[in-house]
Amino acid sequence: MASTPLTAPTADAALAEEPVVVFENVTLAFDEKVVLDRVSFRLLPGRLKIFVGASGAGKSTVLRLILGLLKPDGGKIFIDGTRVDEMTEAELMAVRANLGMVFQEGALFDSLTVRENAGYRLFEETNQPIAEVDQRVEEVIGFVGLADLGDRLPSELSGGQRRRVAIARALCSRPRILLYDEPTTGLDPITAFSIDAEIVKLRDLERVSSIVVTHQLRDAFFIATHEAVRDADTLTFVEASAQKGLQSEFVMLKDGHVAFEGSAEELRTTKDQYLRTFLS
Numbered sequence: 186m187a188s189t190p191l192t193a194p195t196a197d198a199a200l201a202e203e204p205v206v207v208f209e210n211v212t213l214a215f216d217e218k219v220v221l222d223r224v225s226f227r228l229l230p231g232r233l234k235i236f237v238g239a240s241g242a243g244k245s246t247v248l249r250l251i252l253g254l255l256k257p258d259g260g261k262i263f264i265d266g267t268r269v270d271e272m273t274e275a276e277l278m279a280v281r282a283n284l285g286m287v288f289q290e291g292a293l294f295d296s297l298t299v300r301e302n303a304g305y306r307l308f309e310e311t312n313q314p315i316a317e318v319d320q321r322v323e324e325v326i327g328f329v330g331l332a333d334l335g336d337r338l339p340s341e342l343s344g345g346q347r348r349r350v351a352i353a354r355a356l357c358s359r360p361r362i363l364l365y366d367e368p369t370t371g372l373d374p375i376t377a378f379s380i381d382a383e384i385v386k387l388r389d390l391e392r393v394s395s396i397v398v399t400h401q402l403r404d405a406f407f408i409a410t411h412e413a414v415r416d417a418d419t420l421t422f423v424e425a426s427a428q429k430g431l432q433s434e435f436v437m438l439k440d441g442h443v444a445f446e447g448s449a450e451e452l453r454t455t456k457d458q459y460l461r462t463f464l465s
Contacts, residue, residue: 367399
């Protein structure tokens with residue numbers, strides 16, 4: 186891994202704890218179906234929110250609202266302190282520069298190599314010199330463990346490797362915030378663990394702020410209860426300390442509302458019958 190951070194450092198340490206994503210009483214309905222009803226939450230720098238809930242609860246809708254792909258019917262959405270829910274598409278482009286998105290199926294270009302997929306955003310949307318882009322691409326594919334596979338096409342990769350290419354592509358532009366939509370769905374447990382590990386690494390080693398949407402509780406609890414520790418050239422994943430455990434929170438959506446928001450331990454010990462049934 187490169188010695189320099191893969192993501193942009195916080196511009197002002199005094200503002201380090203200002204939230205990077207804020208939902209204030211956000212409401213959204215499709216025809217008569219209310220998907221989100223006055224949903225509020227905050228994501229702090231270097232922290233992680235894990236959205237869980239039944240199918241159709243609105244988890245992925247939260248990501249689309251952050252990206253500006255949907256507009257809320259009510260409430261306010263702030264990204265890095267700027268209100269975005271009233272922005273035009275042109276104005277949103279600057280906001281999206283600080284966002285990285287990892288889709289469920291990776292959404293890779295079949296005809297492009299790993300390197301070309303990872304660097305696509307920089308190649309196509311910036312005027313950076315090719316040499317700088319190439320260096321950046323090598324950094325990120327090395328970070329996700331694909332340094333030796335840069336010339337392969339997606340069809341030559343395993344499912345887990347394709348997801349890691351998607352993570353590398355999201356990382357390339359040094360976003361402050363990463364959004365994951367069901368990142369381990371369809372993967373076997375060992376491969377899913379490798380993706381969970383990448384999410385933990387980015388939170389702990391690069392201080393990326395993340396929102397993970399998932400219905401895979403095993404993966405969600407691993408991410409929330411472990412931390413990445415680097416000692417010289419050795420990277421290990423250990424049980425999170427009490428302080429680190431507070432940096433990842435669950436958000437449970439039910440019937441358009443936030444039914445729970447808190448740590449893994451608080452979720453595990455909840456007395457709420459609906460939550461206990463969901464966890465069982």
